[in-house]
Amino acid sequence: MSETRPIFRMRAQSARIAEQPVIVMLEPETVSWLGEDGSLRARDVTELAMTSHGARPFTxxxxxDADAAPGWKAYLSLATSSMRIVSPNDMLLYEGTMPTTPDWPRDVAAAGNAVLITGPMATVADFETLVAEGRVLWLRIPFEIRA
Known part of the structure; x- marks a missing residue:
């Protein structure tokens, strides 16, 4: 099966929340999914991809407190800072760069996974408001660090 290319822009930021290495996906634009009749099928396709594969609301x-969700494929190249995240149904969620601090990839490599955080955030300043609205999701995914 070939992967589906994204039709939206995202930016990735590495961080540490609750002593866990996380990836915060900034999504300045959301993409809705409309049915053939024009009805709204999903207000945000990223939110749909995350919830259909086990994502939980960020609180x-x-x-x-969850194990890595099966079927996800993700890696970060230390040489280029390039990162790729693909969902279990082969939707390319992200392909781009994500600079990190030296301890972030070391901790992820030791764990074999990272926490992926998404929501319709234009900037990290939107984070707390969107958490309060229940629009921020998290999912632990298998993650590989490459040289």
């Missing part, structure tokens, strides 16, 4: 304080 305060954060509790990342």
């Amino acid at each position: 305060m304080p954060p509790r990342f």
